[in-house]
Amino acid sequence: MKHLSFLICFFILLGACSPKKGESRDAEMDRFVNNLMKQMTLDEKTGQLNLPAAGDITTGQTESSDIASKIKEGKVGGLFNIKGVEKIREVQRLAVEESRLKIPLLFGMDVIHGYETVFPIPLGLSCSWDLQAIEQSARIAATEASADGICWTFSPMVDLCRDARWGRIAEGSGEDPFLGGEIAKAMVRGYQGDDLSLQNTIMACVKHFALYGASESGRDYNTVDMSHVRMFNEYMLPYQAAVDAGAGSIMASFNEIDGVPATANKWLLTDVLRNRWGFNGFVVSDYTGISEMIAHGIGDFKTVSARALDAGLDMDMVSEGLLTTLPESLKEGKITEDQIDAACRRILEAKYKLGLFSDPYRYCDKTRSESEIYTTEHRAIARHIAAESFVLLKNDKQTLPLKKQGTIAVIGPLADAGLNMAGTWSVAAKLDEITGLVEGLKEVAGDKARIFYAKGSNLTADAELEKNATALGRGLIRDNRPERVIIDEALQIAQRSDVIVAALGESSEMSGESSSRTDIKIPDTQQNLLKALVQTGKPVVLVLFTGRPLALVWEHENVPAILNTWFGGSETAYAIADVLFGDTNPSGKLTTSFPQNTGQVPIFYNHKNTGRPLEEGKWFQKFRSNYLDVSNEPLYPFGYGMSYTTFSYGDIQLSSTTLDPSGELTASVVVTNTGTTTGKEIVQFYIRDLVGSITRPVKELKGFEKVGLEPGESKTVTFKITPESLKFYNYDLKYDYEPGDFAVMIGANSRDVQTAQFSLK
Numbered sequence: 171m172k173h174l175s176f177l178i179c180f181f182i183l184l185g186a187c188s189p190k191k192g193e194s195r196d197a198e199m200d201r202f203v204n205n206l207m208k209q210m211t212l213d214e215k216t217g218q219l220n221l222p223a224a225g226d227i228t229t230g231q232t233e234s235s236d237i238a239s240k241i242k243e244g245k246v247g248g249l250f251n252i253k254g255v256e257k258i259r260e261v262q263r264l265a266v267e268e269s270r271l272k273i274p275l276l277f278g279m280d281v282i283h284g285y286e287t288v289f290p291i292p293l294g295l296s297c298s299w300d301l302q303a304i305e306q307s308a309r310i311a312a313t314e315a316s317a318d319g320i321c322w323t324f325s326p327m328v329d330l331c332r333d334a335r336w337g338r339i340a341e342g343s344g345e346d347p348f349l350g351g352e353i354a355k356a357m358v359r360g361y362q363g364d365d366l367s368l369q370n371t372i373m374a375c376v377k378h379f380a381l382y383g384a385s386e387s388g389r390d391y392n393t394v395d396m397s398h399v400r401m402f403n404e405y406m407l408p409y410q411a412a413v414d415a416g417a418g419s420i421m422a423s424f425n426e427i428d429g430v431p432a433t434a435n436k437w438l439l440t441d442v443l444r445n446r447w448g449f450n451g452f453v454v455s456d457y458t459g460i461s462e463m464i465a466h467g468i469g470d471f472k473t474v475s476a477r478a479l480d481a482g483l484d485m486d487m488v489s490e491g492l493l494t495t496l497p498e499s500l501k502e503g504k505i506t507e508d509q510i511d512a513a514c515r516r517i518l519e520a521k522y523k524l525g526l527f528s529d530p531y532r533y534c535d536k537t538r539s540e541s542e543i544y545t546t547e548h549r550a551i552a553r554h555i556a557a558e559s560f561v562l563l564k565n566d567k568q569t570l571p572l573k574k575q576g577t578i579a580v581i582g583p584l585a586d587a588g589l590n591m592a593g594t595w596s597v598a599a600k601l602d603e604i605t606g607l608v609e610g611l612k613e614v615a616g617d618k619a620r621i622f623y624a625k626g627s628n629l630t631a632d633a634e635l636e637k638n639a640t641a642l643g644r645g646l647i648r649d650n651r652p653e654r655v656i657i658d659e660a661l662q663i664a665q666r667s668d669v670i671v672a673a674l675g676e677s678s679e680m681s682g683e684s685s686s687r688t689d690i691k692i693p694d695t696q697q698n699l700l701k702a703l704v705q706t707g708k709p710v711v712l713v714l715f716t717g718r719p720l721a722l723v724w725e726h727e728n729v730p731a732i733l734n735t736w737f738g739g740s741e742t743a744y745a746i747a748d749v750l751f752g753d754t755n756p757s758g759k760l761t762t763s764f765p766q767n768t769g770q771v772p773i774f775y776n777h778k779n780t781g782r783p784l785e786e787g788k789w790f791q792k793f794r795s796n797y798l799d800v801s802n803e804p805l806y807p808f809g810y811g812m813s814y815t816t817f818s819y820g821d822i823q824l825s826s827t828t829l830d831p832s833g834e835l836t837a838s839v840v841v842t843n844t845g846t847t848t849g850k851e852i853v854q855f856y857i858r859d860l861v862g863s864i865t866r867p868v869k870e871l872k873g874f875e876k877v878g879l880e881p882g883e884s885k886t887v888t889f890k891i892t893p894e895s896l897k898f899y900n901y902d903l904k905y906d907y908e909p910g911d912f913a914v915m916i917g918a919n920s921r922d923v924q925t926a927q928f929s930l931k
């Protein structure tokens with residue numbers, strides 16, 4: 171009987187779904203949604219706005235759980251972080267067979283940098299500067315997630331961040347608005363493709379809107395306070411780019427903006443997002459974002475829920491404020507039924523676009539889940555992309571690449587820690603199957619080299635800190651012997667080896683959510699180990715694991731080679747082996763500045779000049795903008811990264827030194843591989859607007875190209891400049907260009923550039 175009623179309803183829905191002759195897809199959707207909404211009660215409408223965490227449903231008690239009853243009552247619009255086709259099918263069945271209107275659920279997940287096949291953490295991925303590879307990583311993530319029942323990902327995270335203390339810097343694409351925007355678009359394209367209703371595409375959710383990466387003191391969830399000029403010229407660009415690329419949903423951030431939490435900020439969610447940018451998807455809160463506004467101090471549960479809806483928020487993650495309090499607020503006239511309808515409509519439209527009304531089980535195809543996830547092909551691509559994300563920070567006397575011969579000591583708490591390789595936010599990863607570095611090196615070296623291992627140190631001297639830094643179960647087994655004993659054991663192995671690979675840095679959970687740090691160095695006990703290893707006089711290669719820029723002055727001065735590998739995902743170990751042994755030439759470049767010390771933070775290349783800049787080449791001048799104890803320069807600037815080969819740059823050739831408002835000009839440079847190894851160079855193009863009606867940054871990235879060059883080969887790299895590319899938001903937030911002089915800079919990183927000049931008429 172149950173089945174019969176499901177079939178009847180399903181066919182009614184399907185009938186409403188089928189296109190009428192000549193009807194556009196949007197008109198079809200409107201007709202369908204209008205028809206459905208006519209049948210919905212107020213409670214069913216608010217039900218659509220409710221997004222609980224999977225919670226007890228993941229324990230396998232699908233039928234009896236509290237969420238199950240809510241689903242059957244039509245009080246749930248979607249669920250998140252529930253994994254597996256069978257479980258998802260079971261839960262979807264409750265919605266489409268046992269609820270009155272049979273409306274399918276959305277299934278979301280934090281598919282952040284891959285699904286079971288894990289790619290580098292987003293900060294690492296951005297250092298590839300390879301938009302195709304980045305898009306491909308999102309495409310594979312979408313293929314795998316959709317094969318496992320997921321139709322919605324809480325990604326891309328596009329929060330610009332210039333403060334390495336903030337743990338979530340790991341989840342974004344670094345400090346630059348332009349590059350951040352390009353990556354945001356590539357990710358949205360990768361997830362959504364051209365057609366969301368295809369079985370292997372999923373809806374993107376751009377987050378965290380907005381400015382979450384600028385939290386005061388780098389402390390997570392903290393206040394943000396920023397001028398509108400900075401907001402629109404810098405921090406907003408990646409969100410806008412993702413919206414322009416057609417992202418289907420957006421997540422409101424935890425922080426406040428202009429004193430109002432983003433979750434209830436009408437200016438942000440309606441004036442900017444919908445009215446200015448034309449966003450037509452839906453807005454979801456972050457986890458308990460609505461109820462947290464009580465602690466923010468802007469009202470009780472009912473008030474904050476009504477404020478969120480009124481601001482333009484459509485879906486409530488976890489708080490259940492929209493579900494439980496809106497009917498009363500409606501009676502009190504605090505909100506209108508039209509507002510509830512608008513939010514409900516947007517959720518239904520998302521479901522329609524995903525094709526869930528025509529087939530609620532379209533993402534629950536067991537044959538796909540068995541054949542399209544964690545495949546050999548996906549893993550091979552992940553290995554390649556991981557290697558592209560690594561940044562070679564130092565390589566004295568060609569310490570790298572290593573030869574596959576002799577004896578290699580691999581030492582450090584992260585040397586044998588497969589669990590840590592995936593990095594933060596890898597919810598679906600098969601952590602137990604990820605190979606640790608020692609094993610990966612052994613496999614790649616085969617019988618050509620002998621590889622020894624010692625742990626050498628704990629993650630941190632302080633056991634409590636180590637516990638907090640491995641809180642999500644990616645623990646490193648703690649060695650309770652005295653530090654000296656652990657180091658001495660490692661030294662014995664080091665002494666027997668030709669070269670030492672020190673695998674040090676942060677654990678995967680030392681960055682990511684709720685993982686801010688005030689002292690961004692390699693932890694104390696690991697530094698002691700590194701010093702002891704360097705003292706052996708053997709060549710030492712520091713293989714660095716980190717989710718944020720670290721202050722590495724001592725390491726830079728004392729360790730011959732440093733390869734920053736971030737957290738490279740499921741194939742990290744093999745990718746590191748590929749690079750260490752020279753099978754892959756590293757080509758990544760930093761998308762975030764590495765400071766000399768924590769006190770310099772926030773530090774970023776595209777800063778303003780101030781009225782008292784330092785003179786070129788000086789590092790301290792009295793009454794100038796500088797520090798007494800350290801220069802203004804980062805240790806490694808934005809855009810920096812080495813290769814096993816070398817590149818030279820010719821002079822900049824401008825096609826003209828004047829630009830008309832309707833014209834364009836080009837800036838070209840010849841880049842040559844002057845070394846003996848094939849390599850890739852990321853050529854960067856910056857502009858400085860020399861005089862403006864408001865102050866302008868000393869440099870802004872406006873283009874880049876990653877070029878592959880054989881030894882001795884040269885290529886001309888050309889960048890186009892148009893008046894459009896010179897536009898910015900002025901004091902009145904009008905987006906326009908201003909005539910005047912501009913500097914053009916091209917180079918290998920934001921510090922080493924050559925300069926030419928032109929004027930815009």
Ligand code: NOJ
Pocket residue numbers: 280324377456457683
């Ligand atoms: C909180 C995080 O801020 C957000 O990025 C994530 O998507 C949600 N939790 C859901 O897990």
